[in-house]
Amino acid sequence: xxxxxFSLLVAVLGMSLASAAEYFPPPDSQGGWRTLTTxxxxxxxxxxxAAALERADEFTRRCAQNGGLLVVRKGYLVHERYFGRxxxxxxxxxxxxxxxxxxxxxxxxxxxxxxxxxxxLDTKVFTERFLPEAMPLDDPRRSEITLGHLLCMSAGYxxxxxxxxxxxxxxxxxxxxxxxxxxxxxxxxxxxxPMWTNAGAGYSYSSPAPHIASMVLRRVTGMExxxxxxxxxxxxxGWGPWGYCLNRGGFRMPHANGAGxxxxxxxxxxxxGYCLAHGGRWAGRxxxxxxxxxxxxxxxxxxxxxxxxxxxxxxxxxxxAGAPRDAFWKSGAGGFxxxxxxxxxxxxxxxxxxxxxxxxxxxxxxxxxxVDTSRDEWKPIARTPFHEGSLGGDDGxxxxxxxxxxxxxx
Numbered sequence: 435x436x437x438x439x440f441s442l443l444v445a446v447l448g449m450s451l452a453s454a455a456e457y458f459p460p461p462d463s464q465g466g467w468r469t470l471t472t473x474x475x476x477x478x479x480x481x482x483x484a485a486a487l488e489r490a491d492e493f494t495r496r497c498a499q500n501g502g503l504l505v506v507r508k509g510y511l512v513h514e515r516y517f518g519r520x521x522x523x524x525x526x527x528x529x530x531x532x533x534x535x536x537x538x539x540x541x542x543x544x545x546x547x548x549x550x551x552x553x554x555l556d557t558k559v560f561t562e563r564f565l566p567e568a569m570p571l572d573d574p575r576r577s578e579i580t581l582g583h584l585l586c587m588s589a590g591y592x593x594x595x596x597x598x599x600x601x602x603x604x605x606x607x608x609x610x611x612x613x614x615x616x617x618x619x620x621x622x623x624x625x626x627x628p629m630w631t632n633a634g635a636g637y638s639y640s641s642p643a644p645h646i647a648s649m650v651l652r653r654v655t656g657m658e659x660x661x662x663x664x665x666x667x668x669x670x671x672g673w674g675p676w677g678y679c680l681n682r683g684g685f686r687m688p689h690a691n692g693a694g695x696x697x698x699x700x701x702x703x704x705x706x707g708y709c710l711a712h713g714g715r716w717a718g719r720x721x722x723x724x725x726x727x728x729x730x731x732x733x734x735x736x737x738x739x740x741x742x743x744x745x746x747x748x749x750x751x752x753x754x755a756g757a758p759r760d761a762f763w764k765s766g767a768g769g770f771x772x773x774x775x776x777x778x779x780x781x782x783x784x785x786x787x788x789x790x791x792x793x794x795x796x797x798x799x800x801x802x803x804x805v806d807t808s809r810d811e812w813k814p815i816a817r818t819p820f821h822e823g824s825l826g827g828d829d830g831x832x833x834x835x836x837x838x839x840x841x842x843x844x
Contacts, residue, residue: 457509458708458717461672462522462701467511480507481844487513490837497830498769498786499812500526505838506704506781516700518809519792520785525697525799527679527791531766532696533644535663535706536651537585537745541726542666543651550654555582555736559650567649568625578633581650584643585744586737590629593638601739602636615642617682620689621649637739641693644745648692660690670721671709673702679796694766697797700783703772707781711774731762731776747828756836763835771831775839782838784831 459467470476473484487505491513494503500518504511520526544554551557551564560568560576571577575590583589593600594614600607609630616623624642648659655662660678668676679695680687690696698706709715710730714722732750734743741748748762763773769786789810794801814826825833 456712456715459509459511459672459705462674462699464672466701467506467704468509469511469514476510476512477843480510480512481842482507482512483841483843484512486841487838490834490841491515493825493830493837494784494834496815497784497826497834499789499809500785500787500792501769502700502785503834504700504704504783504785505841506708507842508779509708511701511704514700516785517806518812519789519805519807520700520787521802521806522700523674523802524792525676525699525797525801526770526785526787527695527697527768527793527796528703528770529766529768529787529791530641530694531703531764531770531772532678532694533641533692533745533766534764534772535667535696536644536648536659536692536694537730538706538710538722538726539659539663539666540581540585540647540651541723541744542721543655543662544726545723547654551581551650555580555585557581557650559584559646564650564653565625565646566653567621572626573629575629575632580633580736581647582734582736582744583633584647584650586637586734587639587643587742587745588634588637588737588739589640589643589646590631590633590635591638591640591643592628592630593640598638598640600630600636600638602631603739607636609638614640615645615691615693617687617691618685620645620687620691624649624693634736637737637742639742644694645692648690651692652689658690659692663696667706667709667721668698668702670719671702671705671716673705674699675799676702677797677799681795681797695796697799700785703783704781707772707774707783711776711779711781713776731760731774754832754835757832757839761835761839763831765828765831769826769830771828771834773831773835773838778839778842780838780842782835784834786826 502516502520505513596611598609627642676698678690713724730744730746746762761775765771773782
């Protein structure tokens with residue numbers, strides 16, 4: 435009878451030791467990430483080929499005017515390189531990459547304030563309770579929009595840009611351009627963007643939708659989005675100085691834009707991704723509901739039209755052939771992107787951006803005085819029949835994902 439009890443004790447002890455051994459980096463001010471710098475160490479401890487990472491880095495430099503590449507595997511920072519105006523202590527406008535932070539903040543809200551929003555993602559939010567600013571409704575179809583629709587870009591909101599597209603039941607639909615967000619009246623302009631279809635009937639990438647989700651968070655929690663993120667994520671993880679790009683052309687926005695433009699240090703972006711890769715845990719605390727993260731990485735009933743769930747593109751359908759199907763990521767204009775592959779214990783942060791995204795006046799965070807302007811005149815390489823040229827945007831991000839995964843050797 436001793437052996438089963440002994441075996442049970444050994445198993446419990448083993449689980450305790452594994453939990454205790456799980457690594458989480460201290461803040462940069464206290465030493466930061468553990469790093470590997472030699473090809474032998476990178477191969478032995480992180481199971482990656484340093485030469486292949488260098489090739490991914492070289493490709494990254496062809497994608498944007500400014501940027502960088504950080505790779506964390508098995509808790510080791512195995513690659514960190516910047517070019518142009520980017521750097522470890524810089525706070526660039528990460529554009530739509532910030533939508534991922536809005537989504538995760540909403541996931542925390544749904545767990546922590548479930549008594550105030552008991553229907554969770556199924557909550558129809560265009561009501562006096564959640565969005566009194568929207569009353570009376572200018573379009574009765576808005577009454578059917580749920581929080582899940584907003585976070586999956588399937589609320590029926592008109593897509594953005596001069597020639598937006600939509601997807602419905604496998605069909606790609608061209609839409610005409612309509613006015614979108616106006617930073618001088620962010621809330622109302624987001625609420626009033628026209629609907630092109632009923633909630634749930636199609637997908638179109640529309641930035642007003644996640645901002646409206648952040649307005650719901652503001653109402654439910656009684657806190658601004660940036661303060662909520664600071665208390666629930668930034669402080670527990672030990673982020674350095676960060677903020678939102680609130681200052682625009684002499685005008686200061688009264689609220690953080692849930693559609694993006696967060697500005698965090700690169701090593702803190704990978705902290706955020708590392709927390710997602712580890713099921714929302716951080717140093718003994720469950721900061722983010724694991725079930726919510728799982729929903730970010732798989733098809734959503736709120737968006738059966740495209741592989742986009744809760745503000746993350748996911749690879750459950752294998753459309754990125756060189757990546758595992760549990761990979762998920764969020765891109766941002768200028769070539770930014772945060773990518774998470776839990777099955778490989780891998781986090782990738784690709785920086786990009788034009789000079790304007792590195793304007794130090796965008797945030798109230800002090801920026802380094804020394805600026806590398808060597809790429810200020812950089813231009814994309816033109817494609818030819820014999821050269822793919824520069825590959826930016828989401829295509830470049832997916833290529834970097836495949837190239838970094840190709841560096842995995844275990």
